[in-house]
Amino acid sequence: MSWTKIMECVPNFSEGRDLEKIDKIVNPFRSKEGVKLLDYSNDIDHNRLVVTVVGQPEALKEAVIEAIGIAVQLIDLNHHQGQHPRMGAADVVPFIPIKGCTMDDAIALSREVGATVAERYNLPVFLYEKSASAPHRENLAAVRKGEFEGMAEKIKLPEWHPDFGPAERHPTAGTVAIGARMPLVAYNINLDTPSLEIAHGIAKKIRFIGGGLRYCKAMGVELKERGITQVSINMTDYTKTALYQAMEMVRFEARRYGVNVVGSEIIGLVPMAALIDTSAYYLGLENFSMQQVLEARIME
Amino acid sequence: MSWTKIMECVPNFSEGRDLEKIDKIVNPFRSKEGVKLLDYSNDIDHNRLVVTVVGQPEALKEAVIEAIGIAVQLIDLNHHQGQHPRMGAADVVPFIPIKGCTMDDAIALSREVGATVAERYNLPVFLYEKSASAPHRENLAAVRKGEFEGMAEKIKLPEWHPDFGPAERHPTAGTVAIGARMPLVAYNINLDTPSLEIAHGIAKKIRFIGGGLRYCKAMGVELKERGITQVSINMTDYTKTALYQAMEMVRFEARRYGVNVVGSEIIGLVPMAALIDTSAYYLGLENFSMQQVLEARIME
Incomplete structure (x- = not known):
């Protein structure tokens, strides 16, 4: 029974319509030791998937990295239309300390995930909220401004250099914001x-x-x-x-x-x-x- | 993490002074799959041990049966003095439904434990509170009236025939009340x-x-x-x-x-x-x- 440390993650993915793809993206959070999928919901108008998952930090980290990889593989932002602003296949990935862990732990976890997905999937990563490397990167809306389309040029500006990965938008998966915040x-x-x-x-x-x-x-x-x-x-x-x-x-x-x-x-x-x-x-x-x-x- | 059903048990044992015996009685609740010891406290004046434990019903049942057996073996009521009324080595054993289980489940569990300890340890068992077999047996104080000493004769009265086990006080371990109740x-x-x-x-x-x-x-x-x-x-x-x-x-x-x-x-x-x-x-x-x-x- 004992999970001495519980972290929450609420990753948002840019796919709200194709149920087969949604199922594949959610799959890494299913029936995995130390990870518990609490909820996921896809919105057709927003063309977006929001997953709510809790877990022991290490197990959760691995599952999130895996899911981001699947999203990068399956989602092409060049063909993505929806009402919700978005800049990446995995769009935003907040980590939230729940029990037995601190905000610093959540920040450390977000950095580890950022470093890993940048290297493994060649994906530019912006750290945001409590994990931000500069004040102008704290606010997600500011980071995401210009969205997938605008990011092609924005990412080349010195002040919008990604925290991890190449200073070049991934051709299909765009960029991702990863960070730590309190529960809302x-x-x-x-x-x-x-x-x-x-x-x-x-x-x-x-x-x-x-x-x-x-x-x-x-x-x-x-x-x-x-x-x-x-x-x-x-x-x-x-x-x-x-x-x-x-x-x-x-x-x-x-x-x-x-x-x-x-x-x-x-x-x-x-x-x-x-x-x-x-x-x-x-x-x-x-x-x-x-x-x-x-x-x-x-x-x- | 998932315990779909959680039952609580708060067994009271008539030993509040001998730390070695207390340790042996508490031991079945330690580091056991599906059982979590939340608290135990012994009172020297009362000469009594109160254990608070939760668990999955089956695992909890086995641990409680084991602990009662150890108490029956270690405690001799003929040499027990204390401020708190008592009639047995294991004195009272309430089961309390916490999550995913009903009062009926708790009653069923109390009956299973009662039947098993009566047979295995030759111990007379009174079902009390929600498990009581008659209204006059619901109240613990009424069941326990006369205590260990008085029970030698009381148990022979037709209205105080035990629900399980012999109609004869166990020579050293007395009798036990087992039942189900809501959390207090x-x-x-x-x-x-x-x-x-x-x-x-x-x-x-x-x-x-x-x-x-x-x-x-x-x-x-x-x-x-x-x-x-x-x-x-x-x-x-x-x-x-x-x-x-x-x-x-x-x-x-x-x-x-x-x-x-x-x-x-x-x-x-x-x-x-x-x-x-x-x-x-x-x-x-x-x-x-x-x-x-x-x-x-x-x-x-």
């Missing part, structure tokens, strides 16, 4: 107002760029069929900015408009600790340790 | 009053026997060094009576006395779901599923 929690808070202006006004006050919470991105969204709106939030580091902080802050900002919170929702996966931390806040738990959580002990 | 959560809520009367008054209103919550036992306790009191609670089925219900009920009962809740604490282990459920309540989560919890997915 997609968290939406519903308001009893149909006013998008109010929802967005609240979002602007609670988000980092508006002077709000350090690890919080937010925007207003309409839920037309329900006649209400929501503050749609991305929590970028739940260990530092907690879910309950976003909730309580939306609650007190909403008061300004005479608006109330009517519920909230978590989209996709959430680490247990994000919810337990929130529970500990509302119960006012004293001297609580995650070591008291049965499942945390079982997973040790 | 020990949860205390602190009040800003030194009045034990108030704490106990609140406890009486929230607990089942006083007309309160179905799966809640409670009493008032003084925290003398802090000059406050607490409502000390045992949640006997957190899947039906939630932690937040106890908290909110203590809060509104405390208002009657002009008293406030100043915090709470969880003693020992707590299943992840008990805290996540509470978090979901306070955040007003819509459409939330435990399948969204990363660790729940990893443990699948």
Whole structure:
């Protein structure tokens, strides 16, 4: 049972339509010791495949390297059309520390994978987010700007020299961004107002760029069929900015408009600790340790 | 990683002093495939050993049978003194369904263990709690009344015939109670009053026997060094009576006395779901599923 270290990886591949190819790309994550495929979903409009996998770092590393190799072999970006921006067959590969490993471990792992795939597949690799070698490479959108087509020239600029591999776009597989980041929690808070202006006004006050919470991105969204709106939030580091902080802050900002919170929702996966931390806040738990959580002990 | 089914067992043995014997009794739970020893603690005054172990049902069953055998061999109740009531070398053995298994599975497992230890060690077995064969055998205190000494005669009464094994007390190892129950959560809520009367008054209103919550036992306790009191609670089925219900009920009962809740604490282990459920309540989560919890997915 014991995986003392758990790393997550959410690789994105530029193939959302050909189920046979998708199956081959996902295959390295199946029935492998030390690797557990949690989810994969392909989007036809985006023409993109998103895989969610966890594993022991070494086993996960090997599986990710293998999957990138298969994607490089099967996907030709010259013939790729889709709504989602993309620059490579394996487009972006983030590593996320979950348990028993640190951000530094995730950065080290991303560098090892980058070095290996560059050499083995002759693929240019950009390190991004926490793994970035320079501040202008942290943001994925900045790295990917110009996409596959533009990368032919962009990669030759000194400031866009890849971190690993040749300074030349792979003819069919393009380039890949590999990096490390914290788990994201997609968290939406519903308001009893149909006013998008109010929802967005609240979002602007609670988000980092508006002077709000350090690890919080937010925007207003309409839920037309329900006649209400929501503050749609991305929590970028739940260990530092907690879910309950976003909730309580939306609650007190909403008061300004005479608006109330009517519920909230978590989209996709959430680490247990994000919810337990929130529970500990509302119960006012004293001297609580995650070591008291049965499942945390079982997973040790 | 995958344990699709997880059962917990918290066997209590009547040896809290001889570390060599304790080590031998605990040993079957160590480094065994499919079994994970979470905790064990011996109390010298109680002269008692409490083991907390989880495992896949079959593997756990074998380990528990082995440990009971060792306790029967090593412990002589004729020479046992301690503050805690006891009737056997292995005194009480509850099985607790944790994941992927039901109360019925736990009951079935308790019966299998009971039948095996009765036959193998010539040990009389009482099924108790959810496994009880009659209502008067559900409560452990009722089964154990008279303890080792009194059991010599009690076991001959028709209404106290054991469920398995001979209707005769084992000469040195006595008798054992084996059963199934839900996980207990020990949860205390602190009040800003030194009045034990108030704490106990609140406890009486929230607990089942006083007309309160179905799966809640409670009493008032003084925290003398802090000059406050607490409502000390045992949640006997957190899947039906939630932690937040106890908290909110203590809060509104405390208002009657002009008293406030100043915090709470969880003693020992707590299943992840008990805290996540509470978090979901306070955040007003819509459409939330435990399948969204990363660790729940990893443990699948």
